[in-house]
Amino acid sequence: xxxxxxxxxxxxxxxxxxxxxxxxxxxxxxxxxxxxxxxxxxxxxxxxxxxxxxxxxxxxxxxxxxxxxxxxxxxxxxxxxxxxxxxxxxxxxxxxxxxxxxxxxxxxxxxxxxxxxxxxxxxxxxxxxxxxxxxxxxxxxxxxxxxxxxxxxxxxxxxxxxxxxxxxxxxxxxxxxxxxxxxxxxxxxxxxxxxxxxxxxxxxxxxxxxxxxxxxxxxxxxxxxxxxxxxxxxxxxxxxxxxxxxxxxxxxxxxxxxxxxxxxxxxxxxxxxxxxxxxxxxxxxxxxxxxxxxxxxxxxxxxxxxxxxxxxxxxxxxxxxxxxxxxxxxxxxxxxxxxxxxxx
Ligand code: AHR
Numbered sequence: 001x002x003x004x005x006x007x008x009x010x011x012x013x014x015x016x017x018x019x020x021x022x023x024x025x026x027x028x029x030x031x032x033x034x035x036x037x038x039x040x041x042x043x044x045x046x047x048x049x050x051x052x053x054x055x056x057x058x059x060x061x062x063x064x065x066x067x068x069x070x071x072x073x074x075x076x077x078x079x080x081x082x083x084x085x086x087x088x089x090x091x092x093x094x095x096x097x098x099x100x101x102x103x104x105x106x107x108x109x110x111x112x113x114x115x116x117x118x119x120x121x122x123x124x125x126x127x128x129x130x131x132x133x134x135x136x137x138x139x140x141x142x143x144x145x146x147x148x149x150x151x152x153x154x155x156x157x158x159x160x161x162x163x164x165x166x167x168x169x170x171x172x173x174x175x176x177x178x179x180x181x182x183x184x185x186x187x188x189x190x191x192x193x194x195x196x197x198x199x200x201x202x203x204x205x206x207x208x209x210x211x212x213x214x215x216x217x218x219x220x221x222x223x224x225x226x227x228x229x230x231x232x233x234x235x236x237x238x239x240x241x242x243x244x245x246x247x248x249x250x251x252x253x254x255x256x257x258x259x260x261x262x263x264x265x266x267x268x269x270x271x272x273x274x275x276x277x278x279x280x281x282x283x284x285x286x287x288x289x290x291x292x293x294x295x296x297x298x299x300x301x302x303x304x305x306x307x308x309x310x311x312x313x314x315x316x317x318x319x320x321x322x323x324x325x326x327x328x329x330x331x332x333x334x335x336x337x338x339x340x341x342x343x344x
Pocket of ligand 1: 058059060061062136137196224249250251252277278298
């Protein structure tokens, strides 16, 4: 018995020694889960530790956003980033936020998967004195003392821009045999309950509200993924091929739907006018091929803005409650010229 206890103790000491050595060498902290990745090593005592919880990797937009957050951290020697991927599950995200609180990071930043359900964990961060920055997506809480600033796109305006573009351009683009009196529009929504899905839904309807010829005949979530966009578009076409317009809440779903439209023997961009949101490279390539008609920009390049805000916070500066990203609208006509300069 004594021997066994001695053995266990010796093993414990060895494990502890390995952990201490590993941490001292700047490796991952022992208590971190494998989903958390640290980027950047403290170069001096002015180190700022930022815990960032990302939604997942559902779209090209999201991957460009992750690259921007990680690569900008690498450029700033005073920033140590702890990055956690929630794999599109809110429970994972809340767990990551709690782990940042336990680790006493200096700032928490995250892109909320959906708008609701973050009240308790944000109150815990506030009680721990850790400032929170919302990036890309907002929450639906009325107590805005729970975060310092929101930085990202105005999703409602993106929806309005898409609706207005359709209203102003449909007659010019439609095939001669198509009617102008009744235009059947189908919609692929983003993740249910997410800010971009809610706001792009509302904005689009407001954008076309004085144009009663546009009838939204079907609307369903495609969860912001290419695979789901294809699957839902296949189902729409199976139910009724009489579709004049597709409005997709992001480019990935539109690209998936384009495949479904081609497989159904129709010409995307001609038989069905297609508009979407994000302005990723894939959308520009599809426009150059004539398969997509317009994309409304939503920039994922939030890294520089994020760490500027973090550094200001650490200096005790007050941040504006909202920092909007400025964005444009890209119709097919400008795609070839614009594609080479796209950063994502
Ligand atoms: O929150 C931004 C949205 O999330 C993008 O439009 C979409 O592509 C992403 O997954």
